Amino acid sequence: MVVDVRARLGELVFSRVAGPDGPRHSARIHDAAGERWFAEGRPIRRVHGDASMFVGGLRALLLQSLHPLAMAGVAGHSGYRGDPWGRLQRTSYFLAVTTFGPAQDARDAVARVQQIHERVRGVAADGRAYAASDPHLLRWVHVAEVDSFLRTHQTYGRAPLDAVEQDAYVADTARVAGELGVPDPPQTVAALRDQLEAYRPELRGTPEAREAARFVLIRPPLPLAARPAYAALAAAAVASLPAWARLPLRLPYLPLTEATVVRAAGAGIVRTIRWATGV
Numbered sequence: 376m377v378v379d380v381r382a383r384l385g386e387l388v389f390s391r392v393a394g395p396d397g398p399r400h401s402a403r404i405h406d407a408a409g410e411r412w413f414a415e416g417r418p419i420r421r422v423h424g425d426a427s428m429f430v431g432g433l434r435a436l437l438l439q440s441l442h443p444l445a446m447a448g449v450a451g452h453s454g455y456r457g458d459p460w461g462r463l464q465r466t467s468y469f470l471a472v473t474t475f476g477p478a479q480d481a482r483d484a485v486a487r488v489q490q491i492h493e494r495v496r497g498v499a500a501d502g503r504a505y506a507a508s509d510p511h512l513l514r515w516v517h518v519a520e521v522d523s524f525l526r527t528h529q530t531y532g533r534a535p536l537d538a539v540e541q542d543a544y545v546a547d548t549a550r551v552a553g554e555l556g557v558p559d560p561p562q563t564v565a566a567l568r569d570q571l572e573a574y575r576p577e578l579r580g581t582p583e584a585r586e587a588a589r590f591v592l593i594r595p596p597l598p599l600a601a602r603p604a605y606a607a608l609a610a611a612a613v614a615s616l617p618a619w620a621r622l623p624l625r626l627p628y629l630p631l632t633e634a635t636v637v638r639a640a641g642a643g644i645v646r647t648i649r650w651a652t653g654v
Contacts, residue, residue: 400468409477412550418540419547422528423474426649430641431527432466433612436591438519438620440584442577445515447499448507450583473551485554500581510558515577517552517560518570521545525564527615530638531645538564580623588624604644611641 413419422428440446469488473481495507505512525544529535536544542563552560561567592609595602613626614633621628629637 400471403480404471404476407477407480409479411475412478412481413474413547417547418536418544419474421534421536421540422524422532422544423470425528425532426645426652427528427531427533428470428524429608429648430531430611430615430645431524432463433591433609434527434615435520435523437588437612437616437624437626438523439516440587441580441620441623442512442515442574443501443579443581443584444499444503444505444509445512446581446584446587447497447505448495448512449587451497452495452507473554481551482554485551488555500583508556510556513555513557514552514560514570515574517548517555517557518567518574521548521561522567522571523615525567527612530615531611531642533649575619578620578623580625585624588626592626604647607640607644610637611644614638614641 440449469484472484476484489508492507492513496505498504507513521544525536525541529541545564545567546562549557549560549562561570592613595605595609597605610633613621614637616626618628
């Protein structure tokens, strides 16, 4: 009975994250012969293959939304409200294939993303033009993502990285960022923090960002039975954000509750996902 429950839960999680093509993609990513960008045991494989990514992904979306031009591109072109699972599945495939897949498949995935970026352009509500291919915006998306994945791994990951491994993780992600066209991606944790800090004067909570936060945190397209577990993931993601990132999104800051109740609930749901999926 326990095995059946575990299998069903694992299949449900995998289908949501990977989509209908998930089994086929997974088989090729992990079983196909050929050179990989990252060898077995590299920190990027440890972080991106861990269940803590469920928290990190939510945190990254919230943090990235604080840049008005990046958020304008998401609001105008991503279709996240109409097809949130499709967007998640495409993102999860990109992360999986560039981290674990054959090098040629990784290069193909990068080329597809770059083609999409070339079509994502427009004018934000404040009158400024934006383009997803803008190197400055590409770097913002990258540093927000890497900071989120690393921070949540250190809190909820199966095996947190030591200081040397954390720098190595940032350097690993710089390989993918460079392929995408990100200029001067950070190679160390210190450089990552410096670049993130340098973007802060550009960040603010736009109506589009706050609407995206409400959609992601409060109105996800999930059955009622799944919402308590998702709420634990969402609370953990919010608790992992710095205080300066919450006020613009009108998210609460409750240090004592977050250090106890939220931390325990987040750890519990990540362990459950790990038990069900084996990651």
